[in-house]
Amino acid sequence: MQVRINTNNNGFVEIERTDYGISVTSCDEKGNVTRRDGFDEGEIIIALDLLRYMRDKNQKSAYLINENISKSLQKLFDDNLEEFKILQ
Numbered sequence: 001m002q003v004r005i006n007t008n009n010n011g012f013v014e015i016e017r018t019d020y021g022i023s024v025t026s027c028d029e030k031g032n033v034t035r036r037d038g039f040d041e042g043e044i045i046i047a048l049d050l051l052r053y054m055r056d057k058n059q060k061s062a063y064l065i066n067e068n069i070s071k072s073l074q075k076l077f078d079d080n081l082e083e084f085k086i087l088q
Contacts, residue, residue, distance in 0.1 A: 001017055021039050
């Protein structure tokens with residue numbers, strides 16, 4: 001099964017089920033493939049968990065930080081920092 005989602009730049013994204021998870025293909029307004037990525041089932045679930053967490057907490061943004069900054073923030077904020085490891 002394939003799903004097509006139109007994007008705000010007149011292109012589209014096609015999502016297709018694979019043996020390992022999904023394949024995501026981005027295309028420009030002419031239908032030319034600009035990028036293709038595969039995501040395994042674990043990566044998809046973690047990304048969905050993050051989106052659901054943000055929706056439940058009414059959060060509009062998430063921040064991507066490197067490991068060194070993460071360790072510093074953990075010390076600074078104790079238990080008030082939520083970590084989602086998407087790509088491991």
